[in-house]
Amino acid sequence: MKKFIYLFSLVLVFGACTDDFVETNTNPYQISDISLEQDFNNLGAFYPAMLSQIFGNQIDHNLTNVSYSQHLATPTPFVGGVNNTTYYITWNGYWGREYSNVMAPAKQVIGIAEEGGYDVFVAWAKLIRILSMSRVTLYQGPVIYTHYGETGEVLYDSEETLYNAFFTDLDEIIGVFSANMDYVGLNNFDASYGGSVPAWAKFANSLRLRLAMRLSKVDPALAKAQGEKAMADPVGLIETNGENFNISLYGVKFHPAQIDYEWGDTRMSATMESILIGYKDPRIEKYFDPVSDMSLVADHPDWPYKGIRNGAQLVAKDDRLGFSNIDISFNDPAKVTKRKVMSADEVYFLKAEAALRNWTGSGGPSAAQAHYEAGVRASFELWGAGGVDAYLADNTSLPIDYTDPKADAPINDFVNQITNPVAWDETADNETKLEKIITQKWIACYTNEMESWMDNRRTGYPKLPPVYVNASNSDWGIIPQGDILRRMPFVNAEREGNAAGVADATAKLGGPDEIGTRLWWDTGGPNF
Template sequence: MKKFIHLICAILVLGACTDDFEEINTNPYQITDASLEQNFNDVGSFYPSMFSQIFGNQVDHNLTNVTYAQHLATPTPFVGGINNTTYYIRWNGYWSRQYNNVMAPANQVIGIAESSDQPVFVEWAKLIKILSMSRLTAYHGPVIYTQHGPDGDGSYDSEETLYNAFFADLDRIIGVFAANTDYVGLKDFDASFDGDVALWAKYANSLRLQMAMRLTKVDPALAKTQGEKALADPVGLIESNADNFNINLYGNKFHPAQICFEWGDTRMSATMESILIGYKDNRIEPFFDPVEDLSLVADHPDWPYKGIRNGAELVAKDDHLPYSTIDINFNDPAKVTERKVMSADEVFFLKAEAALRGWAGAGDAQTNYENGVRASFELWGAGGVDDYLADDTSLPIDYDDVVYQGAINDFVNEITTTVAWDEGADNETKLEKIITQKWIAAYTNEMEAWVDHRRTGYPKLPPVYQNSSNSDWGVIPEGEILRRMPFVQSERENNAAGVSDATAKLGGPDEIGTRLWWDTGGPNF
């Protein structure tokens, strides 16, 4: 980052010049095209900004995939309590964030890097595009990828086309990275891996495994082929917390902390309360802060944490503000300096599921499952992992919203599997254990937890208490879940033909209840 920062400073201090005596007034320290190219600033300066846009803000992240994964919940009755969290779509902005702030500058970088023969920068930008679009397609389904940019016609890709394109592009990206592990050009712009191209190859390979797992039900042959390719690739996978892919916050505050502590708009979810307390999970302490009013936790005073049900009936914001915030350390930019994208725990859980499915090179399901739990406990500095993994009796607890009388917002836990591995159990039970632990470990990066819940049905999350869906955006039957976000209004208004084509490729109406390609609704095995 040093050269990038020096570049900005130099731009700011350059003095004005007169119309006369141009040669006399030529600044000897003027930044020239040649100096930009020499220091890679002509391409490298784009990357920190692109990475900073991968996660959305409050309305296109916290009140969307975070709430649908049920990690956090809001105490605020936005728009009279009828909003995204209760299945009526008010906000849908992730699309513009990704295309304006990631895809467009990435294409610009690629053009510059190709013209100056900098293949590692080219493939780095293309990897960011896959990261961006692999998340956006989990929202909408068909998106514009292969036809995006100056040479494309702007048409949407079907999801089948999209994933095949992702895998083909990863072949090339990993190949270039593997052949250039001694390249140092990324260093000044790479706050994630400090310019280590070998670690970027590991991330790209781990991303392949993640995307392959999404396809296990819709195209098991393709999923197996791509999954086994990732497992066999000599570049390796992220299997140590030292190799985790995190996005640096560049001195900014962790955005959910702003939502939580400055705006008071997010709190621990009731589902987190149910699962973490029921399982006696010590990760609850680095995840959340205990409540000050112990009357809120009379049913579990030894675990003084209280969450809000997702899609709750909310009368007034103040009713639930005393419930558990996220941990106060998240509010300190000096303590929380980066945000998790891909970590070792997720890779171990992917390998555990791959082993259940008989993929070559996956190893043993139990070993991978337990390694995933251990990696998550290590990442969060939580103790007691051995006792946790041996617990074959504890189950998540029922939830009581104590600020409202009666059964408002309450739910009965439906999870019947314990933490301890049971080799004699059937694959469905084993998968539930894997995905439930993967869900817990996904805290602060909930996208894949939402994907897994739609794909597998696990964890067995409670339905929203208040279902406000209607014919405007599609009706979600009682007890069912929202399955996607509709195409954005700007596309509907300005690219009606494209949205019509995308809807045909979606295979169902442009509604929140339409399943994505990989979300088949069929059996897991």
């Protein structure tokens, strides 16, 4: 009996020691898997890293879509003046950035979140994935989306398939958000909206409206259905600047400021000079710094801003370093801590165009003026500019002609082609009204030029001057004189590592893998 009691006591002792072994031997300073799961850190840590990569660097943006939209221009004659900005493709890196830093981690976190039943985190990652790919497709057309993560030679989605997949995924995302409006799990990881699910739902609706409008010419029925769905959703759209979707810079300097102030490779564009000065636009002082050398602005000394023509003939970088920088505030990470992705002004301009197209929910054609003027007002408010009433009432001012003070005439000079003033004219035809809407949208899209490049290809507005130097050739495709670059080629890594996929993508593109091939929604046809 004593022996039995002794053995039973040993079992209790060793059992207790074994039960306490993990706790006793756990490093108290190490975050456990359980702690990570309890605080959502095993999921949330992915999101700031993904969002921070939506905007790229000099190669990804400043020397591609920023130049093609003609908001900023370079004083630097890279590669002897034969480069992206003069229509010879030298750099093409955005694809790699987005697949490595957004699509790959999104796939990983979606898997973790689905396994744990965290539906809102799944929806959030899928929304970020759509945002990323909806930008990449503006570069190249067909992309890898529905087949992403497959092995071997992976097929691309045609643009038609891609946009339908976006809309299907948005249905799911908005459904999840709508059912979880009080969810707080995102709070510690969301520098954009502080974890507010309703705010993310408004962005998702607004993104649907943006994507729908892209298709307004190529598939009017689909565009109308999706645009009306966005406007009808009870969650609503982004319609105040307090609801804007901005991405935190996470303490890093606003990248064009680094390109401008540290590297000296970007300045105000001549097109911005022409349009902002001609329209007497007060936002100019919020966007750019005046020149210190007044001899550069002898043709308009009351407006001391000078820009560089996109695709200019350049000899030496130093020639134009004295032209207008972007506003100095952008160079201070303490002042500029975020970058806009979608703002109220864009949503109002989308609704103005929807009204012209008589989409239900827009108020119809008679509401176009109200949306147009609300968009201008929202932009002035966002930038802290005054004088919006006088600006909207101006029915005489027009953009000005441009003269390059550092070149012999007529090198780099251009004659303005815009003959449409700011003030709304209800008696004008829809084409004239659309030009007003898109021109003001172009001005307001400053710092988010991807959509401006898309609109210019889709509608032909604003009427931008052609590049002065067109160095395109048979290597990447020839852009006819006076026309614009329509897309970026598929990247070399894909050409070499997924040749069959690129061949299939080129077939889906509907034309050669060249810079002059129009994307699906860029029909070249009439706007109405």
